[in-house]
Amino acid sequence: MIHCRINNIDVVAEEGTTILEAARKFNINIPTLCHYPDLHINSDCRICVVEIDGWRGLKTSCSTPIKDGMVIKTNSPKVLNARKTITELILSNHDANCTACVRNMSCELQGLAKLLGIDENRFENVLERRPLDLLNPSLARNPNRCIKCGRCVDVCASVQGMHVLERMGRGHNMDIAPAFFQPLDDTFCTFCGQCANVCPVGAITERDNTDQVWTKLHDPTKHVLVQIAPAVRVSIGEEVGYKKGLISNGKLVSAMKHLGFNHVYDTNFTADLTIMEEGTELIHRIQTGGVLPLMTSCCPGWINMAEQEYPEVLPHISSCKSPQQMFGALAKTYYADKIGMDPDDIFVVSVMPCTAKKYEATREEFKADGRNSDVDVVITTRELGKMFRQMGIDFDKIEEQDFDNPFGITTGAAALFGATGGVTEAALRTVYEIVNNKPLEDIVFKDVRGLKGIKEATVELGGQPIKVAVSHSLANARELMEDVVAGTSPYTFIEIMACPGGCIGGGGQPYGTDNKMREERIESTYIVDGNMVYRKSHDNPSIQALYKEYLEKPNSHLAHELLHTTYAARNL
């Protein structure tokens, strides 16, 4: 153990502990800016500097390990002056029009400036304006707000293995940008949005579609329905600052109705449907010697990556549309018929934890009625939070309401989709019972749960042990792809999610998602599962009814038409 003194407090911590970690352990707050849990320490911003007796210069507390006998001051006049000066410097090259910024009141730079008491800037603003990138449906980049903290570069390179964003140029002209300063949609970008999630300022954000939603909600000719993804349920409470933790489905449905949606549905319904379709596909491929491993298709970030970078693996990917797109397709066909409306008048909004879903909804092939996009607008958890704030919804007081029918009943299996391993667990609950023709004793598949990068499990199916793998974050996906491309993959089924932790860690989730928050959201996911009446997709009576009434059976001709899709290599 190392003994040192921070601000006259005796501090004891393990060897290798940084000054920042040691200080936090003893409730001494050192402000930071570029620092981000789970990412590399690059100590670029220099905000967290401290004074160490006998050391020359000021040292960044994020990167300096404590040493025995160190005497550290975190708030000496010299330190405070340095922090203030550095913050002024950042602001001198920043479009600090705070009231006209999506991050107003949630901006880390703004918070820092307030904390340090910046009331004027001695330095002239030298910002040279650069063009915005608004050319894709998912993400907006505003280089004029970028403070070069490097978080997006790190998450894109080391977590996602993408390297879309890099530091370009040098000195005062350094920019963070894709190659050739191209717009994101000319790059390999998967629109996963992890960069937006970690951005401390308004330099990378989701494309905001809330105005479009408000317009349609007040258009009397439109029947506006909304589907909410499972991962949104476990994070919307954080976004709106709900103190009691998880917001119940009932309150959420009610709040959506307050916003003006005609009907509120649960994407979990089509998650159950996905399990029926994908499970059947898996069984079919196993029994007929089809292409294996079968890989999941729910995640649009992953699909973007596969189409752009791994065309060889496309035959491995399940032909199932994602739950979002299955819902959209049903809404514009089955549901339109059922309520007797022209699909032109039905407006489908999705609330997703994901920025890539915005892109997915715009894909040309997703027009089940031949004219309209199946999903008209996708908003993220953050945008939904914004709409709730605009409406002034008080979750303490709001009453409870049920999801609307005909898609009202969902299962715990579907709720699992939000967490890494969830699709696999849900699929196994169903596939096991169908293939083995006996009830599953323990429906919890522990091996596929948790934040380990690549997880494995073995299950007996029809007397054969089959291996499944689960990966989250695209860097981990790459690892699995090597074997699949080489034809040496030992797995029968692979679940891939682009974002760390799965959808609960999606790019559209509340800002500042870290592993601690991911764990909490995953825990909530399992609580939701545990509370459900039905916990296996094939037990869902609404699903059974849908097949009986309309689709006939999983993988039927109509199911293929509405619920399945194809993939194509996209060369850049």
Next chain:
Amino acid sequence: MDLQTILSKYPPQPQYLIEMLIDVDDATEQHYVSEDELRTIAAYVGVRDSQVYSVMSFYTMLSTTPRGKYVIQVCKDVPCYLNDDFNVLKTIQDELAIGIGDTTPDQLFSLELTACIGCCDEAPAMRVNHETYTNLSDEKVRSILESYRSGLL
């Protein structure tokens, strides 16, 4: 030397990226690395275009835009400045009628500033492509430019 010949000189590893880029820049009449060449090099060493572009945009000897056949780099640092009684830069600008960072309309010369090139004992100094010229005087600068223009150098 064509691109493939240059690449074949080096193992396909990112550590040789800068060497390759310098060679391509040298081998190209217009002293730059084109977008296509950049993509080919990135694929060869197994990194992303963005990583190569990051390198290209960082180093002053490399350019992603075409330059003149002769890239003139004038030292702007103190030891040269102290000995630059006649103003090398102004003489060149008079002769070529271009500004810093510009290329002459005939694509013959580009004019750039450079950080110290370690010729302070023979200041003032400049480089034209990879030749270094020192102890510059007004006449010397004019005659060097003339030699390049007439093809003598």
Next chain:
Amino acid sequence: MIERKELTKRFGVIDPLSIEDYINHDGYEMLKQAITMTPEAIREEVRLSRITGRGGAGFPTAIKMNSFAAEKGEKFIVCNADEGEPGNFKDRYLMEQDPHQIIEGMLISALATGATYGYIYIRGEYRKAIAIMKEAVTEARLYNMLGTHILGSSFTFDIEVRRGAGAYVCGEEFALIESLEGKAGRTRVKPPYPAQRGMFQHPTLINNVETFCNLPFILRIGGAEYAKIGSEYASGTKLISLSGNVRNKGLYEVPYGRTIREVIETLGGGTNTGRPIKMVQLGGACGAIIPDELLDMDIDNERFEMFDSKMGAGAIIVIDDSHDLFDIILRNMEFFAHESCGKCTPCREGHIQLVRLVRKFVDRVATMDDYISLKSLADVIHETTLCGLGQTSPTSILSTMEFFHEDYLDRIQNNKEVRP
């Protein structure tokens, strides 16, 4: 005699491209001797010599070597020949005039530390030095000074010559390593230091060209004898790059302990303009600017540190009284603004603001507030930046605020925008 030619003794005497010539002038003798010595014995000679790094930071070479020697696994030696500090040209001469001396120094370092592979990283602008070093490495291989079973021993070591592509900051050790790995030269967080985790995460010993050149010399006369050269603060000889308004600009090798004035007056022959010296910048753009009165100080690193400045890599830039102090500082700051890698905030955003503030002094529109901002900003950059570039870049401002305080006050008082 002010000069003492040890590292430069073969300059002009041998053909730099001839290994035979080098061998005939005591070359590779110390390699042979080192092969017969234990690594500990070589390092002990280095320790006794008291030699400090010649690249500018002046860190004791033996300490760095010993910590590197203690590391296990594959280890690299890097010769830092990214000489980019304005006013310095010694490394260029060492490479162009006596390339095998560098190779021999690297070989001795490898023997002393257990490294098996070396890189010489030369700035891309030094086209001639690159060609000569490459040729020398090839010849050394032919003569089995490099490769496997060097000179019949079990010692294996080889060297690759690598080019930079125009970036001053690559002289900083981690920026250099990043560049060697094929990336932009943006430094890494320390610790760990290169000696623990450097190139490709392997332990890496980085020394300046001149430091390596000293190793054969140290072995030749012995560490204890070497330590007697120079002053109580610094041992050995130092290559001085003398430039600016001085008659005999050029490279000089002098023992530590000589004064700056001796070098300028006796070797340099005074100003080339006949005008009085207004100031001298030491080390290069990152060094202190001192007035005539301080020129009687010794050339050694230790004592310059007393006012937080260093002799650096050994540049002496003489500036006569026809030049404006602020003009010189402005050029220095423009240099750093251009050379900042952009990674850390104070360096990236700070230098452009320093340029703006200094320009106000040049333009005679500066106020006392500007002076205060300039001082505060220079201090913060010096105290908080990630690498040596920003830690040293404000030295010309901070030193002149001390030694040329009157000039600042004069500018503020004679602000042309303020009515009397």
